[in-house]
Amino acid sequence: MKLTGGQIVCESLIKEGVEVIFGIPGGAILPLYQDLPRYPQLRHILMRHEQGAAHAADGYARTTGKVGVAFGTSGPGATNLVTGIAAAQMDSVPTVFITGQVARAAIGKDAFQETDVTGITLPITKHNYLVMNASEVAETIKEAFYIASTGRPGPVLVDIPKDVFTEEAEFSYPESVNLPSYHLPQEADPREIQAAARLIKEARKPLILAGHGVVISRAFEELMQLAEKAQIPVITTLLGISSFPEDHPLSVGMPGMHGMAHASLAIDEADLLLGLGMRFDDRITGDLNSFAPNAKIIHAEVDPSEVHKNVRATAPLIGDLKKTLRKLIPVVEPKSHEEWSQRIAELRMEHPLMRPRTGGALLPQYVMQALSKATNGNAVIVTGVGQHQMWAAQHYTFTQQNSWVTSGGLGAMGFEVPAALGAQVGRPGSVVWSVAGDGGFQMTMSELATLAENNIPVKFAIMNNGYLGMVRQWQDIFYEKSYVATHYTHNPDFVKLAHAFGIHGDRVTKEEEALPAIRAAMEHPGPALIDFVVAEEENVYPMIPAGGAVAELMEEPV
Amino acid sequence: MPLNESTIVAMVRDRPGVLNRISSMFRRRNFNIVSLAVGQSEQPGMSRMAFVVNGDDATVEQVIKQLRKLIDVASVSLIQEDTMISRELALIRVNGTASTRGEISQIVDIYRAHIVDIAPDSLIVEVTGDEDKVQSLKNLLNTFGITEMIRTGRVAMVRGMAHVHSNNSGNPANRAA
Ligand SMILES: Cc1ncc(C[n+]2csc(CCOP(=O)(O)OP(=O)(O)O)c2C)c(N)n1
Numbered sequence: 130m131k132l133t134g135g136q137i138v139c140e141s142l143i144k145e146g147v148e149v150i151f152g153i154p155g156g157a158i159l160p161l162y163q164d165l166p167r168y169p170q171l172r173h174i175l176m177r178h179e180q181g182a183a184h185a186a187d188g189y190a191r192t193t194g195k196v197g198v199a200f201g202t203s204g205p206g207a208t209n210l211v212t213g214i215a216a217a218q219m220d221s222v223p224t225v226f227i228t229g230q231v232a233r234a235a236i237g238k239d240a241f242q243e244t245d246v247t248g249i250t251l252p253i254t255k256h257n258y259l260v261m262n263a264s265e266v267a268e269t270i271k272e273a274f275y276i277a278s279t280g281r282p283g284p285v286l287v288d289i290p291k292d293v294f295t296e297e298a299e300f301s302y303p304e305s306v307n308l309p310s311y312h313l314p315q316e317a318d319p320r321e322i323q324a325a326a327r328l329i330k331e332a333r334k335p336l337i338l339a340g341h342g343v344v345i346s347r348a349f350e351e352l353m354q355l356a357e358k359a360q361i362p363v364i365t366t367l368l369g370i371s372s373f374p375e376d377h378p379l380s381v382g383m384p385g386m387h388g389m390a391h392a393s394l395a396i397d398e399a400d401l402l403l404g405l406g407m408r409f410d411d412r413i414t415g416d417l418n419s420f421a422p423n424a425k426i427i428h429a430e431v432d433p434s435e436v437h438k439n440v441r442a443t444a445p446l447i448g449d450l451k452k453t454l455r456k457l458i459p460v461v462e463p464k465s466h467e468e469w470s471q472r473i474a475e476l477r478m479e480h481p482l483m484r485p486r487t488g489g490a491l492l493p494q495y496v497m498q499a500l501s502k503a504t505n506g507n508a509v510i511v512t513g514v515g516q517h518q519m520w521a522a523q524h525y526t527f528t529q530q531n532s533w534v535t536s537g538g539l540g541a542m543g544f545e546v547p548a549a550l551g552a553q554v555g556r557p558g559s560v561v562w563s564v565a566g567d568g569g570f571q572m573t574m575s576e577l578a579t580l581a582e583n584n585i586p587v588k589f590a591i592m593n594n595g596y597l598g599m600v601r602q603w604q605d606i607f608y609e610k611s612y613v614a615t616h617y618t619h620n621p622d623f624v625k626l627a628h629a630f631g632i633h634g635d636r637v638t639k640e641e642e643a644l645p646a647i648r649a650a651m652e653h654p655g656p657a658l659i660d661f662v663v664a665e666e667e668n669v670y671p672m673i674p675a676g677g678a679v680a681e682l683m684e685e686p687v
Numbered sequence: 688m689p690l691n692e693s694t695i696v697a698m699v700r701d702r703p704g705v706l707n708r709i710s711s712m713f714r715r716r717n718f719n720i721v722s723l724a725v726g727q728s729e730q731p732g733m734s735r736m737a738f739v740v741n742g743d744d745a746t747v748e749q750v751i752k753q754l755r756k757l758i759d760v761a762s763v764s765l766i767q768e769d770t771m772i773s774r775e776l777a778l779i780r781v782n783g784t785a786s787t788r789g790e791i792s793q794i795v796d797i798y799r800a801h802i803v804d805i806a807p808d809s810l811i812v813e814v815t816g817d818e819d820k821v822q823s824l825k826n827l828l829n830t831f832g833i834t835e836m837i838r839t840g841r842v843a844m845v846r847g848m849a850h851v852h853s854n855n856s857g858n859p860a861n862r863a864a
C-alpha cells in the first residue's frame with residue numbers, strides 16, 4: 130500500500146496505540162496536519178504554546194504509563210518544545226516528539242524557520258532522528274516508541290522534512306525493531322540478589338528509598354511486599370511520592386533539601402539503605418562525604434550508569450525494578466524492627482514539620498492539608514516548582530498509587546498548567562489538582578484557553594504569595610533578605626483572569642474559606658481556579674543548604 | 688584517586704551524526720579525551736573507535752557506561768595495558784637541507800620510520816609505533832625544526848589469546864527483539 134510520509138506517520142501512531150497528540154501546526158509540519166482528518170482515532174489537542182504541548186505529553190505519559198506524543202513545527206515550534214523535552218529526559222518520561230523540518234533541499238542553508246533540531250535536542254533526548262526518506266518513516270517511528278518506552282524510558286524526537294511528509298512510499302509497519310546496538314536492561318545478578326538478602330537479614334536499621342523507578346516500573350505491590358515482609362520503613366524521594374501509601378505505618382516521608390527532618394535524620398542513622406529506582410540525586414544526598422555515614426547500600430536500578438555514580442553500592446541490582454524485586458522478595462527473610470521503628474517515630478515527634486500557629490495570614494501548608502482532606506488524599510496532584518511544590522510534597526497525604534506529577538530533575542516552572550492538562554486527559558475519571566505558584570502559573574497560563582476549549586476539568590490551587598517564593602527564601606536565608614527581582618508588585622487578578630478564559634474562579638484569603646472553596650471547585654463540572662492569597666514571606670522548612678550535611682539542617686524557627 | 692590514561696574501544700553504527708553523539712556526550716559530562724581514532728571495522732555498517740581518556744577509575748567506569756547507553760553504540764571494551772597492542776601514526780614535516788638530510792635520515796632509520804617526501808628545504812617523515820616512540824622521534828627531530836605535525840591518535844587491539852575485559856560486548860541477551 131503506497132501512502133504519503135504524513136499518512137505513514139498517522140498509521141504508525143495508530144499502530145503504537147496513540148490516542149492523543151498535543152501540538153501546534155506550522156508550515157513545515159502542515160502536510161502531516163492536513164492528513165489528520167483521515168484518522169479520527171487520533172485526537173489532536175491544539176495547545177497555545179509548544180512548551181505546553183511537551184509538558185502535556187509528559188503529564189499524560191506519567192499518569193497513563195503510555196508514551197506521550199507532541200507535534201511541533203520547524204524552527205520556533207521545535208525550540209519551544211525544548212524545555213518540555215529536557216523535563217521529560219531528566220525525569221525519564223516516555224515521550225515521542227515529532228517536529229516538521231524544512232524541505233530536504235533547504236536543510237543546511239539557513240532556510241526560513243530552519244533550526245538544527247536534532248543538534249539542539251541531542252543532549253536532552255534518549256535518542257533522536259532526522260528522517261530523510263518516506264520509506265524510513267514507519268521503521269523510525271517503531272524504533273522511537275520502542276526506545277522511548279523500554280529500559281530507562283525517555284524522550285525520543287523524530288524530525289521530518291516537509292517534503293518527506295508528502296513523498297509516497299510503500300507502507301508496512303514493522304513487527305519488531307532491529308536495534309542490535311540498543312542495550313535492554315539485564316536481569317539482576319542472582320549472586321547480588323543473595324548478597325542483598327543477606328544485607329537485609331543482617332541490618333538492624335534498614336531504610337527503603339523508593340524513587341520514580343517504582344512508579345515507572347509499576348512495582349507498587351512489590352515495594353509493599355518487600356517493606357512488609359522485612360518490616361523496612363519506606364522513605365520516598367520527591368519523584369517517588371505516591372509509590373507507597375503515606376497512611377501506611379511503614380511510611381516515613383521525603384528526605385533531602387526540603388524533606389522531613391526525621392527522614393533525613395533516619396538516613397543518617399540507618400545501617401542499610403535500599404535505593405529502589407532512584408539515583409542518589411544531590412537534592413537527597415547533599416554532601417556526599419557525610420551522606421548516610423553508617424549505611425551499606427543496596428542499589429536496585431535499571432540504568433547501569435546510575436550505579437556507583439554518586440554513591441558506591443555494596444550490592445548493585447541492575448535490571449528492571451519490578452523483576453528485581455520479584456526475585457528478591459522470596460529470598461528475604463521475615464523480620465521485625467521494633468526498636469528502629471520506634472526510633473523513627475521518636476525522631477518524627479521531636480521534629481514536627483510545622484509548629485501549630487494561629488492567627489495571621491493564610492498559611493500555604495494549611496491549604497495543602499485542606500486539599501488533602503477534601504480529596505481524601507486521592508487526587509492526582511500536579512505542581513510547579515518552588516515553595517508550593519515542597520509544601521504539596523510535605524503536607525498532602527498521598528494514598529493513591531501514581532498520583533503525583535512534578536518536574537523533579539529539571540525543575541521547570543510553568544509545568545503546573547500544561548502537565549495537569551495532560552494528566553487529566555490521561556485520567557479523565559480522576560480529580561486532578563494543579564498546585565501552582567503565582568510565578569510558574571504565569572509562565573504557561575495561556576493553556577487555560579486549551580482547558581476551556583476542550584472542557585478539561587483541571588482544578589487549580591494557585592499559592593499566591595506575590596513572590597518567586599523559593600528564590601525569595603534563598604535571598605532571605607543566604608542574602609540578608611535582599612529581595613532582588615523576586616517580588617511581583619502587580620500580579621494579575623487571577624479570578625478575573627479565570628473568568629476571562631471562561632472558567633470558574635474563586636479567591637480564598639482565610640482558613641475557614643479554604644475547604645468550602647475547594648469543595649465548590651470540585652463540584653463545578655469544568656476547569657476551575659482558586660486564588661489562595663497566602664502568607665507572603667513564609668519559608669519552607671526544614672532546609673538543608675545545597676551540598677550541605679544533615680548536621681546543617683535548619684528547622685522552623687520558633 | 689590517581690589519574691591515568693585508559694584505552695577504550697567501541698563498536699558503533701556507521702551512521703551520520705554518530706561521532707557527534709559521542710563527542711557531545713564527552714563534552715556534556717566533562718570527560719577528557721586525550722585522543723580519538725575512528726575508521727571502518729571488519730563488520731559492514733560498523734565502525735570501530737579507539738578512545739584514550741584521562742581520569743580516575745570511577746570516571747573511566749562512567750565513560751564506558753555512558754557510551755553503552757548511546758543507542759548507536761553496540762559494544763564497549765576497556766583494554767588493559769598489559770594485553771594491548773597499540774600504535775599511532777604520525778606525519779612530521781621537518782626542516783631539512785642538503786646538509787642536514789643525512790643526519791635526519793639516520794635518525795629516521797633507527798626508528799624504522801620513513802621519509803615519504805622531500806622538498807629543497809624540508810622533508811616529511813612518517814612514523815608508526817606506540818606513543819613513546821612517536822614522542823621520542825618527535826623530540827629528536829625538534830632540533831632541526833618541526834614545522835607541521837599530524838598524529839592519528841592511538842589505535843589498539845588485544846593480543847591474540849588474551850582476553851578483553853569486555854563490558855558486555857555483543858552479548859546476544861542484550862539484543863532488542
Ligand atoms: C523556568 C524556570 N525559571 C526559573 C526558575 C528558578 N526558580 C525556582 S523556584 C522559583 C520561584 C517560583 O515561584 P512561584 O512559581 O511563584 O512558586 P513559589 O516558590 O512562590 O511557591 C524560581 C524563579 C525555575 N525553576 N524555572
Ligand SMILES: [Mg+2]
Binds near residue numbers: 597
Ligand atoms: Mg509565588
